[in-house]
Amino acid sequence: MNSSVPPWRSTATAPMARASAYPTTATPAYIPVQARRSLAHSTTNSTTGPVASSGRQESPDDESPKRVEFPPPVRSYVQRCFAPENQVASVSTFEMQEKLKHVITDAAENNKLGMIDWERLPLPQVMVQNERNKILANPASSNWASTQPSSPGNASRKRKSTDGQPSGTGSPPWRSANTSRFEDRVTHPTTEKKKPRIAVDQFSKSKANLEMRRKRFDLDNGKSPSPAGSPARSADADRGPVVGRCQTLEKNYFRLTSAPNPDTVRPLPVLSKALDLLKRKWKTDGNYGYICDQFKSLRQDLTVQHIRTEFTVTVYEIHARIALEKGDLGEYNQCQTQLRVLYAQQLAGHPTEFKAYRILYFIYTRNWTAMNDALADVTQEDKQDPAVKHALDVRSALALGNYHRFFQLYLDTPNMGAYLMDMFVDRERLSALAVMSRAYKPDVNIRFITEELGFESDEQAARFILDNSSAGLLEEKNGAVRLLTGKAGSLFDQAKSAAHRVVDIKGQI
Amino acid sequence: MSSIATAFKYAYNNGSGSDLAAVFTPIAPPDDPNRLRAFYQLSNAASVSLDLPYLLFHGKSPKLPKSEQSAWVDIFAAYWEAVGEVLKCEDRSPGASVITLFNAWKKLANTLIRGYSGSGSLPAWTIPCLYKVGKYLRIFAINADVEAASQGSAVLGFQEEISPEVDKNANLEEAARVINRMFTLCLSDRAAIEESRKWGIYNMTNLLFKIYFKINSVGLTKNILRAIQASAADLPSPDAFPKSHIVTFKYYVGVIHFLEENYAEAEEHLTWAWKMCHHGATKNRELILTYLIPCHLVTTHTLPSKNLLTQFPRLEGIFRPLSNCIRKGDLVGFDQAMAAGEEEFVKRRIYLPLERGRDIALRNLFRKVFLAGGFEEPKEGQPPVRRTRVHVNEFAAALRIGTPTSGQFRVDIDEVECLLANLIYKGLMKGYIARDRGIIVLSKGGNVFPGTGV
Numbered sequence: 001m002n003s004s005v006p007p008w009r010s011t012a013t014a015p016m017a018r019a020s021a022y023p024t025t026a027t028p029a030y031i032p033v034q035a036r037r038s039l040a041h042s043t044t045n046s047t048t049g050p051v052a053s054s055g056r057q058e059s060p061d062d063e064s065p066k067r068v069e070f071p072p073p074v075r076s077y078v079q080r081c082f083a084p085e086n087q088v089a090s091v092s093t094f095e096m097q098e099k100l101k102h103v104i105t106d107a108a109e110n111n112k113l114g115m116i117d118w119e120r121l122p123l124p125q126v127m128v129q130n131e132r133n134k135i136l137a138n139p140a141s142s143n144w145a146s147t148q149p150s151s152p153g154n155a156s157r158k159r160k161s162t163d164g165q166p167s168g169t170g171s172p173p174w175r176s177a178n179t180s181r182f183e184d185r186v187t188h189p190t191t192e193k194k195k196p197r198i199a200v201d202q203f204s205k206s207k208a209n210l211e212m213r214r215k216r217f218d219l220d221n222g223k224s225p226s227p228a229g230s231p232a233r234s235a236d237a238d239r240g241p242v243v244g245r246c247q248t249l250e251k252n253y254f255r256l257t258s259a260p261n262p263d264t265v266r267p268l269p270v271l272s273k274a275l276d277l278l279k280r281k282w283k284t285d286g287n288y289g290y291i292c293d294q295f296k297s298l299r300q301d302l303t304v305q306h307i308r309t310e311f312t313v314t315v316y317e318i319h320a321r322i323a324l325e326k327g328d329l330g331e332y333n334q335c336q337t338q339l340r341v342l343y344a345q346q347l348a349g350h351p352t353e354f355k356a357y358r359i360l361y362f363i364y365t366r367n368w369t370a371m372n373d374a375l376a377d378v379t380q381e382d383k384q385d386p387a388v389k390h391a392l393d394v395r396s397a398l399a400l401g402n403y404h405r406f407f408q409l410y411l412d413t414p415n416m417g418a419y420l421m422d423m424f425v426d427r428e429r430l431s432a433l434a435v436m437s438r439a440y441k442p443d444v445n446i447r448f449i450t451e452e453l454g455f456e457s458d459e460q461a462a463r464f465i466l467d468n469s470s471a472g473l474l475e476e477k478n479g480a481v482r483l484l485t486g487k488a489g490s491l492f493d494q495a496k497s498a499a500h501r502v503v504d505i506k507g508q509i
Numbered sequence: 510m511s512s513i514a515t516a517f518k519y520a521y522n523n524g525s526g527s528d529l530a531a532v533f534t535p536i537a538p539p540d541d542p543n544r545l546r547a548f549y550q551l552s553n554a555a556s557v558s559l560d561l562p563y564l565l566f567h568g569k570s571p572k573l574p575k576s577e578q579s580a581w582v583d584i585f586a587a588y589w590e591a592v593g594e595v596l597k598c599e600d601r602s603p604g605a606s607v608i609t610l611f612n613a614w615k616k617l618a619n620t621l622i623r624g625y626s627g628s629g630s631l632p633a634w635t636i637p638c639l640y641k642v643g644k645y646l647r648i649f650a651i652n653a654d655v656e657a658a659s660q661g662s663a664v665l666g667f668q669e670e671i672s673p674e675v676d677k678n679a680n681l682e683e684a685a686r687v688i689n690r691m692f693t694l695c696l697s698d699r700a701a702i703e704e705s706r707k708w709g710i711y712n713m714t715n716l717l718f719k720i721y722f723k724i725n726s727v728g729l730t731k732n733i734l735r736a737i738q739a740s741a742a743d744l745p746s747p748d749a750f751p752k753s754h755i756v757t758f759k760y761y762v763g764v765i766h767f768l769e770e771n772y773a774e775a776e777e778h779l780t781w782a783w784k785m786c787h788h789g790a791t792k793n794r795e796l797i798l799t800y801l802i803p804c805h806l807v808t809t810h811t812l813p814s815k816n817l818l819t820q821f822p823r824l825e826g827i828f829r830p831l832s833n834c835i836r837k838g839d840l841v842g843f844d845q846a847m848a849a850g851e852e853e854f855v856k857r858r859i860y861l862p863l864e865r866g867r868d869i870a871l872r873n874l875f876r877k878v879f880l881a882g883g884f885e886e887p888k889e890g891q892p893p894v895r896r897t898r899v900h901v902n903e904f905a906a907a908l909r910i911g912t913p914t915s916g917q918f919r920v921d922i923d924e925v926e927c928l929l930a931n932l933i934y935k936g937l938m939k940g941y942i943a944r945d946r947g948i949i950v951l952s953k954g955g956n957v958f959p960g961t962g963v
Contacts, residue, residue: 368861369727369768376855399864401934404927439930441941441950448944452923 073118074104081123091125099124241306243267249274253296260304268307271298275315288326295319296331299338313342313349320354324419329361336361353415356387360420363395366500371395387414394421403432407454429453430468430496437488446474446481468495512541513548514564517581521573530637533588535595535614535645549592561585580624580631584638587617611646611653611680618642618687625694625706633700636709643688643716650684651723678724685720685729692717692733696740707744710737711754718761730765756785760797767800768858776804795821802828803862810869810937810960812836827853835866838874841911843867871928872937876958878907879951895963897940897951901925904949922947 070078080086081100087093103124107113122130244265251266251274266274275298282291295315302312320335336358343351355378362371375392382388390409397405406428410421432453436444446458455461462474462481469491473484513532520528537544552560561582566573573581591613597605621642624631658677692713698706714733721729737744747755763778779801786794798821802813812832818825827850834842847854847864854860882903884893905925912920929949932938938958940951951957 368770369858372768372855372858372861373725375860396864399861400867401931402924402927404924435930435934439933439942440944442943444944452927 070104071114074107074113077118077121077123078104081125086123087125091128095128096123096125099128103127242304244270244301244305246270249277250294251297251301253293253300256300256304265304266301267305268311271301271307271315272311274298275311275318279318282322288322288328291322292319292326292328292331295322308342308345308347310348313339313347316342317349317354320357321416324357324416327419327423329364329423333361352382352385352388355382356385356391356415356417357420359388359391359395360417363398364420364424387417390414391417398428401431401435403428403435404452407432407452410454425454426464427496427499429464430492430499433465433468433488434492434496437483437485437492440485442486443475443477443482443484446483449483468492511548511551511564512544517565517585524634526634526637529635530641533617533638533641535591535649545592546596549589549596552589554590557589558582558586561589576628577631580627583620584617584624587613587620591617607649607652607656608680611649611684614642614646614649615683615687618646618691622687622690622694633698633704633706633708636695636706639691639695639709640712640716643691643713646684646687647681647716647720650680650720653680654678681720681724685717685724688713688716688720692736696736702743702745708750710744711747711750711758715754715757715761718758722761722764727765727768730761734762734765752785753787756782756787756793759785760793763797763804764800767804767862770861772804772807772862775800776808779804791821795824798824799827799857799859803859806866806869807862810872812869827857831863831866835870836873838870838872838877840867840870840874840908843870868932868935868937872932872958872961874907875904875929875932875938876961876963878903879957880963894953895957897953897957899949899951901929901942901947901949904929 078100081096087096103121104113107116242260242262242265244267245262246264246266247270248266249270251264274294278291278294278298281287295318298315299319302308302315316335316339320332320339323329323332323335336354339349339354340358343349343354355374359371359374359378362368362374378388378392383392390413394406394409397403397409410418410425413421433449436449436452446461449455449465450458450461453461455464458481465473465483469488473488473491475482475484516532517529520526520532531538535545537546551564562578565581565585566578591610594605594610594613598607598610621638625636625639654677657680692710695706695709695713700706714737717733718730721727747758759778759782763775763782766772766775766778779797783794783797783801786797788794798813798817802824805811805813812835813824813828818829818832830846831843831850833839834846843866847860847867851860854863879895879899882896882899885896887893901922905920905922908920908925908928926942926944929938929942933940933942936959938951939956940949942949955963957963
């Protein structure tokens with residue numbers, strides 16, 4: 001038995017459970033379980049209800065047949081239902097009223113108006129809440145409910161159907177049905193991985209989400225029952241990619257919390273037009289917030305449709321480059337991770353360019369374990385590529401503390417690697433200054449620093465030194481500014497170690 | 510009477526964990542090659558759970574509580590099933606599959622876990638069973654992954670998973686999850702330490718580490734180490750554990766530090782492992798040295814002795830050429846040796862530290878320059894003093910031996926200064942650069958190159 005797999009993980013692939021993965025009918029929130037318990041019908045299980053313990057038998061029996069006349073406890077119960085202090089935010093008045101109606105009709109029909117302890121009976125809004133909690137706590141039961149052919153929202157009818165059955169076995173019918181279904185599922189533990197990840201998401205949700213989702217599905221059902229008939233859709237989502245139908249070019253990114261809706265997913269031709277539009281907009285407006293958001297939704301549409309082509313590579317490459325340019329390394333890293341996989345599938349693109357970035361990126365993040373992996377990825381052919389060769393040289397120069405070579409390489413970086421190198425060049429300048437201030441005595445010309453450490457001007461070099469040490473280190477002598485290396489002590493060492501603290505970027509692999 | 514049942518009863522009556530664990534082997538012992546087959550043929554799928562109670566607990570049997578008996582019956586039933594798959598694989602009969610075997614073995618592992626965590630509550634002395642079952646779970650998982658890979662990538666294309674590498678190790682990752690549960694089972698046992706499963710903690714950890722290294726997820730080891738760290742107060746000191754567990758554990762912790770370039774800590778753990786490692790365990794000693802030697806090079810700038818290397822031919826192949834170049838101060842040779850061994854070094858993850866050996870080679874080269882510089886004009890009655898002011902051009906000349914004299918890679922004076930500065934900064938050389946005069950002023954009091962006698 002594979003008990004480590006949560007039931008819903010294996011559900012999605014078990015053929016029997018397909019339909020259940022995407023409940024298309026009403027929410028499972030209306031399983032009669034809770035209601036029955038608290039209402040305690042006149043059937044055999046009446047002993048489980050609160051009535052049994054209440055022992056309120058003093059109400060005259062002859063009162064019950066008069067259905068129109070409600071006894072005072074009932075009236076006060078109803079009053080309490082509507083009292084403002086008893087309202088629950090997550091339960092709408094409508095839901096509460098439905099439940100209340102239900103409770104009272106039920107009691108009246110079964111001649112139990114006088115037998116129920118109205119003082120202690122939970123208010124309908126509380127019942128609704130309990131039911132929801134119960135479902136959240138027990139996703140299996142919600143699965144079960146949704147596989148049943150039932151029309152939306154008819155809790156009462158369903159309830160009656162179970163009521164009619166004898167419950168002498170001790171375990172209610174839905175329980176036993178449920179366990180056998182569970183068995184079904186866990187016999188397929190190994191297929192767990194094959195399920196598309198979207199199926200997982202829909203179960204991780206808060207109560208509010210559950211409710212929202214219910215409404216969404218209700219809406220869908222009401223509007224368009226036929227074209228993408230519910231079973232077809234759920235099967236789609238399980239078996240393979242979504243096929244989008246959306247025709248608009250722009251779309252804001254929204255992290256999916258449920259199965260993607262084909263109506264909001266753009267198919268490949270639309271996506272490729274969208275990419276052209278984005279490229280144009282990036283050139284003209286350069287609004288990174290907008291562009292990043294658009295690219296994320298573009299990537300999402302590709303993912304949910306399982307599109308893995310050269311186009312996918314292009315999208316990720318462009319997004320990665322833009323993110324690099326803007327120094328958004330978190331986003332860049334996401335793209336880089338995906339690209340590595342895509343390149344492994346030989347989908348063209350510019351693998352060497354990005355291999356080079358990857359090496360530079362790991363220099364920046366100082367992730368040596370990953371660096372070793374990156375080195376292992378580099379083939380002999382890759383080494384012929386100028387960008388890869390450059391990145392490797394940068395790494396080796398840094399490893400040996402050869403700042404001279406490092407800054408030569410910095411000034412001559414192919415592609416967009418300079419954006420990455422900019423991220424750690426100051427750090428390395430401090431390292432170099434720490435070395436220099438230990439090795440050179442008594443002083444050096446600032447021009448030497450400027451040239452050696454790739455500054456654009458003596459002023460920039462001087463500014464950098466002042467920002468990272470104390471003012472007394474620069475001195476003018478014979479018309480030239482000199483850095484008093486002999487006096488620097490451990491100033492640069494301190495600045496260096498502060499700058500070399502490990503870089504932590506979210507989502508890094 | 511099944512010899513397996515006999516072995517079980519014998520082990521149980523003696524309270525011997527290792528004997529008990531030996532029962533759960535997928536390989537028949539050499540003195541009883543038919544053991545598994547005989548066991549499997551004793552029963553059939555329909556009646557195995559009925560036959561087992563009789564087999565195990567009838568006759569001269571250990572008197573066990575009912576709950577424990579039924580736990581063992583479940584475990585043996587799972588084992589019986591797994592043995593069926595083992596035999597199928599051995600016979601190469603149609604339908605034999607390592608993947609199926611892995612799943613059957615996984616079931617055994619899970620049943621065993623339940624035996625400890627559930628109402629069966631097997632006693633702590635039986636935990637060697639976890640070691641045994643976990644060990645083979647890992648092995649079968651690796652083989653299952655191989656089999657899955659050879660069955661083609663028909664399945665692969667379908668997957669939504671981000672990385673194809675994830676699928677490559679699907680079974681092994683599954684095994685890691687199961688073994689992780691064993692780990693938790695051991696760590697979270699609150700019984701008194703004499704009766705605790707905590708004694709299994711390092712064995713389970715080592716199994717997990719093996720897997721994490723294999724699937725290239727060394728990062729996951731952090732979680733385990735953190736968990737152990739968190740309950741360190743409740744654990745006996747490492748010395749109290751079986752040496753074999755601790756040596757492996759120390760080795761892995763050393764390597765983990767090593768990979769993070771914490772060479773000092775790495776050296777500490779690896780040295781411990783090296784000292785405690787059984788002398789006959791050549792393979793393990795070799796593994797430890799693979800990391801300890803580069804570690805030593807970085808921390809103490811010393812090279813492995815010829816004597817040490819000759820004991821380990823494989824290591825000699827890896828380290829000898831580099832060592833020779835470092836000793837001679839032969840930079841060109843060093844770069845060539847690094848390039849030649851790169852693939853092997855990267856594979857063993859020792860490329861980065863070995864690269865730092867270049868500093869030592871450089872130091873040795875500059876030391877030669879210094880020695881070649883000879884002595885100052887002798888003064889009457891005083892011992893000869895080495896020339897401590899060396900022009901940077903002399904070092905440049907040494908560096909240029911064997912390198913291109915023109916083009917991008919020509920060594921220029923600034924680079925020579927940079928290399929000198931680095932040596933000074935790292936304490937490999939004592940002195941300073943007087944840039945305006947173009948000379949290097951070396952320490953007068955001797956000890957110019959600390960630790961080398963000059």
